[in-house]
Each structure stands twice: as structure tokens, then as C-alpha cells.
Amino acid sequence: MKILVTPTSLQPDKNSKALERLKKFSDNLTFNNTGRPLTEEELIPLLKDCDGYIAGLDNITKKVIESCPRLKVISRYGTGTDRVDLKAASEHHIAVTNTPGANAEAVGELAFGLALSIARKIPSLSVRTSKGEWARSTGMELAGKTIGIIGLGAIGRVVARCAQGFSMKVISYDPFMDASYASEHGIEVRSFEELLSQAEIITLHLPLTDQTRHMINSETIQLMKDNVILINASRGGIIDETAACEGLKTGKIGGLGLDAFEKEPPVDSPLLAFDNVVATPHTGAHTKEAAENMAVLAVENLISVLTDQTCPYIVN
Incomplete structure (x- = not known):
């Protein structure tokens, strides 16, 4: 399975516990190397052939969702889902999860x-x-x-x-x-x-x-x-x-x-x-402890959905 990972705090050299778990699940991981949330135009080519997506504060529009026929889950790294078109995700049978309380x-x-x-x-x-x-x-x-x-x-x-x-x-x-x-x-x-x-x-x-x-x-x-x-x-x-x-x-x-x-x-x-x-630059969740908590839960949510297990943090 191909997984896109875009949170700026979740990179190959960080949150090793979460990434080790994800790498055991899939050896086909793509990361966001821009250092910022991705735009609609940037997301589509990266996401179009992915099965799963661990999402930061990217703009996940209806157009993005419609361009990703294989996508089964958008696992938000964080609590808010205001940048996700939940209606479009539901219409395309894509589960959206979040990490409440982790930060x-x-x-x-x-x-x-x-x-x-x-x-x-x-x-x-x-x-x-x-x-x-x-x-x-x-x-x-x-x-x-x-x-x-x-x-x-x-x-x-x-x-x-x-x-x-x-x-x-x-x-x-x-x-x-x-x-x-x-x-x-x-x-x-x-x-x-x-x-x-x-x-x-x-x-x-x-x-x-x-x-x-x-x-x-x-x-x-x-x-x-x-x-x-x-x-x-x-x-x-x-x-x-x-x-x-x-x-x-x-x-x-x-x-x-x-x-x-x-x-x-x-x-x-x-x-x-x-x-x-x-x-401050939207840094509330940017502590070492919160980053690890969110990463672990976001990865577990993604794996649960992709393996048809019960996930308590589905929001749509």
C-alpha cells in the first residue's frame, strides 16, 4: 500500500516510534519535503495513487478527493478537520480520522x-x-x-x-x-x-x-x-x-x-x-510529547481503517 505523509512535524528523521510502526505496515511511503502545508495543486500528483494519507494542515478540497480513486482514509495529524471537505470524502467513501486529546x-x-x-x-x-x-x-x-x-x-x-x-x-x-x-x-x-x-x-x-x-x-x-x-x-x-x-x-x-x-x-x-x-506561529501542538502522541495515534488510525479494524476516531 502507498501512503502519503504530509505533517511538517512528521518527517523521516522524527517521531521514530510512529514511523517504525508505519514502515512495518508499508514500505511505500512518500513525505512532504516543503516544510509547509500543501496546496491543492501540490497534493493531487502526490496523492492520486495512494491508499492512505496522514494529513497535516493541507487544503484537502473536493477536487483533491475526486482525483484520488484509490484513497481509503485521510488520517488527520491533529484534531481539526476544517481543511478537509468532509462531504466529498463521505461521498467517495473515504474515512476521515483525527487525534483528539493527543495535543x-x-x-x-x-x-x-x-x-x-x-x-x-x-x-x-x-x-x-x-x-x-x-x-x-x-x-x-x-x-x-x-x-x-x-x-x-x-x-x-x-x-x-x-x-x-x-x-x-x-x-x-x-x-x-x-x-x-x-x-x-x-x-x-x-x-x-x-x-x-x-x-x-x-x-x-x-x-x-x-x-x-x-x-x-x-x-x-x-x-x-x-x-x-x-x-x-x-x-x-x-x-x-x-x-x-x-x-x-x-x-x-x-x-x-x-x-x-x-x-x-x-x-x-x-x-x-x-x-x-x-x-505565535500556530505552534500550540508543537512539543516533542504532543508530536509523538499525535503521530502514534494518526498512524494507528490509518492502519485500523486500512485493515478493516474498528477505529474510534472516525469523524465522518
Whole structure:
């Protein structure tokens, strides 16, 4: 069987445990050597005669899927499937799998790190100190503040644990809220509007869907407290970046932490001109531990589908 492997973190010299397992299954592996996600035009010639596909953040369109008559499984290295045309995959009887929870610790820790960095102005103070300045700047303590977690899945739960370690009050909104988990772990449940109006720090942990796209917009930003810190380590399209830029200008948003952008990389983004914006290159899942966890699970998902075994992580 021929397998295409495109995640930039899953290369022949990395994640040896996962690749050893994959090589035992197939000796016909093709890798992505561009160092970035592949476009539609790049994917088609690589994928057209493959049986399986371990996918990074490539654009897996209907045209790509229709060009691959042998393909049986798209095994996402990660949780999100917003770059996969799930309808087309289903119509062509291609299973799509993902790796939920495998990178939760890594992404959750980064999200909380962004909040702490903004609250204490760590990046900007580091730059000024490196330039020889000895700046005096007043930050904000997190202890006693309220953090609002939108999306209490595996990643949101990591953020909640981190916040409680800093003696923060944790409130959460999730359209599929597990109320028993929240109650057991001291997390107070709120409506979406209540959370926006009560939290000093708001962090987003949702997939990008038609329902969540631009859920943070000019109207919902106005419901927030003044000088709110807003964190997005999920998908860029959840925040309307034009509205966020205006919120930064007016001071409604006191700080913005972004590990995801509507356009990646965010070339010429006006958001990057603000010194209270901390930006990282969609790196939440990029830890040694998370990379290994995702790689192992992505490989196991692919093999399970191709050998007609039960796979619990099929999303379509």
C-alpha cells in the first residue's frame, strides 16, 4: 500500500516510534519535503495513487478527493478537520480520522502561557531590556481574576487546571457542556453572553465551523469587560480580526494572544503592530510529547481503517 505523509512535524528523521510502526505496515511511503502545508495543486500528483494519507494542515478540497480513486482514509495529524471537505470524502467513501486529546496538554499550556505573557507584558519587556532599557511597567496578577473558557473539551480542561493553579475563578461555556465534569472540577457553567461579560480573560477552544466562524465579532466584543485579555489557540476564523483590531485601538481589548490567524502566515496583519498582541506561529501542538502522541495515534488510525479494524476516531 502507498501512503502519503504530509505533517511538517512528521518527517523521516522524527517521531521514530510512529514511523517504525508505519514502515512495518508499508514500505511505500512518500513525505512532504516543503516544510509547509500543501496546496491543492501540490497534493493531487502526490496523492492520486495512494491508499492512505496522514494529513497535516493541507487544503484537502473536493477536487483533491475526486482525483484520488484509490484513497481509503485521510488520517488527520491533529484534531481539526476544517481543511478537509468532509462531504466529498463521505461521498467517495473515504474515512476521515483525527487525534483528539493527543495535543491537549501542549495547546492548553501555550494558551495559558499567552495569557500570562500578556498580563505581565513579558514579550515587550524582554525586547526593551535586550535593547538596554530598564523599563518600569505595571502588569496584572492572575490570582483572583476570572478566566472564561469557551469550549471545555480536552484543551479547555488543561487551561482550567492551569488557571486553578494560579488561584483564578474558572467559568466556562460549551454548547455541549459536560455539567458533571464542570461541577466535579470546580468550574462554573455560564451562558455565552454571561461568560463574555464576567471574565477578565477569555480563551477560545472550539473547532472552526459555520456556527463558530466570527463568533468573536464587533457585537460580542462589546459585551466584554473593558481591557479584556482575549486568547485564541484554536482556529483563526473564530475571531473577526477586523473587529479585534478595532477593539485594540479603542482599548476594549487590553491584550490579544494569538496562535491562529484567519490567514496563515499573517503577512502584513495590522494586529501585529500592537505591542499588547502576542503572536505565535500556530505552534500550540508543537512539543516533542504532543508530536509523538499525535503521530502514534494518526498512524494507528490509518492502519485500523486500512485493515478493516474498528477505529474510534472516525469523524465522518
